[in-house]
Amino acid sequence: MRDRDGLRRFLFERYPIRGHLVRVDAAWRALIEHRDYPVPVRDALGEAVAATLLLAGTIKFDGVLSLQLQGDGPMPLLLAQCTSGFGVRGLARFEEALGGDAIGGDARRADPGTAPRLDALVGAGHLTVTLESEDQSRRYQGVVPIGGARLADSLQGYFENSEQLPTRLWLFADENGASGMLLQKLPGSPGVEPGEADDLEDAWRRAQLLGDTLTHAEMRSLADREILRRLFHEDDLRLFDAAPVYFRCRCSRGRVGNMLHALGEEETRAVLAERGEVEVRCDFCNRAYRFDAVDVAEIFRGTSAGGVSVH
Numbered sequence: 001m002r003d004r005d006g007l008r009r010f011l012f013e014r015y016p017i018r019g020h021l022v023r024v025d026a027a028w029r030a031l032i033e034h035r036d037y038p039v040p041v042r043d044a045l046g047e048a049v050a051a052t053l054l055l056a057g058t059i060k061f062d063g064v065l066s067l068q069l070q071g072d073g074p075m076p077l078l079l080a081q082c083t084s085g086f087g088v089r090g091l092a093r094f095e096e097a098l099g100g101d102a103i104g105g106d107a108r109r110a111d112p113g114t115a116p117r118l119d120a121l122v123g124a125g126h127l128t129v130t131l132e133s134e135d136q137s138r139r140y141q142g143v144v145p146i147g148g149a150r151l152a153d154s155l156q157g158y159f160e161n162s163e164q165l166p167t168r169l170w171l172f173a174d175e176n177g178a179s180g181m182l183l184q185k186l187p188g189s190p191g192v193e194p195g196e197a198d199d200l201e202d203a204w205r206r207a208q209l210l211g212d213t214l215t216h217a218e219m220r221s222l223a224d225r226e227i228l229r230r231l232f233h234e235d236d237l238r239l240f241d242a243a244p245v246y247f248r249c250r251c252s253r254g255r256v257g258n259m260l261h262a263l264g265e266e267e268t269r270a271v272l273a274e275r276g277e278v279e280v281r282c283d284f285c286n287r288a289y290r291f292d293a294v295d296v297a298e299i300f301r302g303t304s305a306g307g308v309s310v311h
Ligand SMILES: [Zn+2]
Pocket: 249, 250, 251, 282, 283, 284, 285, 286, 287
C-alpha cells in the first residue's frame, strides 16, 4: 500500500546527497474541491503544490513559502503556498477559453497522458519563490524567467541562478493527487580528497539519471520505500518518518476586512448599497465572508468624512 499525504526525507549514506518524496492526496482534493480547473491548469497547480512542499522540506524557516508564476499566457497566475508546518493552499487564474477547445493540443500536453506544457500556459513571464517569516519581518525573494515545458525546468533555472545547492525536482499531478521527488547535493565535508570529489560528482550525476526514470505510475501505485529501493538499489539510503501534509487556508475575517479597507470606503459602500451586504469569497478555499452595514461601518471607523485614521 502506498504512502499518503506526507513528506519524507531520505539520505544517501555514502554521499552528501539528500532527497524528499512528497504525496498530496486528501489535501490536494480539498484544495481543488471548489474549483473547476481545466485539466492542464489543475495539473500545473498540483505540480506547484508538490514543489512548494519539497522546497519547504529543504530549508529551516518559520513562516510561508510561496511559489508564484506570472505571465501573459492563458494561465496568467499560479500561486502555491506552504507553511513551515506543511499546510498548503494554492490557486490559479485562467482564461475561460482554456476550459474549451480554444487552446491547442500542444499547450494541453507535452505528450499525451503526461504533463501540461507550462511555457504555453503561462506564456512569457517569471517564476518567483518567496520566503516570508510568520511576522513578515524577514523576506527572501528569488525570480527567474519561465523556461521549458515543465515547472521542474523553471525550478532548475531558479536553483542554478540563485547560487543555491544543486537541486533537481520531479513533479506529477492528476485529479487524485500531486506528488514529487527532490534530490539535492549537499556541500562536501571539508578535507575531501580530489578523488572523493570525483566520486561525489559521479554519484550526483547517477542519482539524477536514476531520478529521471521515476514515473507517475510508480508514484501513484508504490510505497515510498519501494520507489526508493527500485531507483537507488545500489545505494544505502536512510529513510526518515514522513511528516504529514495537509490543506490549510490562512484566510480570516480580519484579513478580509483589511482587504476591504484597502479597496476603499466608497467602493465597499457602493457594493453594500447595491446588494444589502458585502460578500467576499476566499480565492483559495471558497469560504464566504459576509459584512453587513454595521460591519462595514466598523471597518471604516475613523477613516470616513475625510478624517485621518489614528491608530
Ligand atoms: Zn481561505
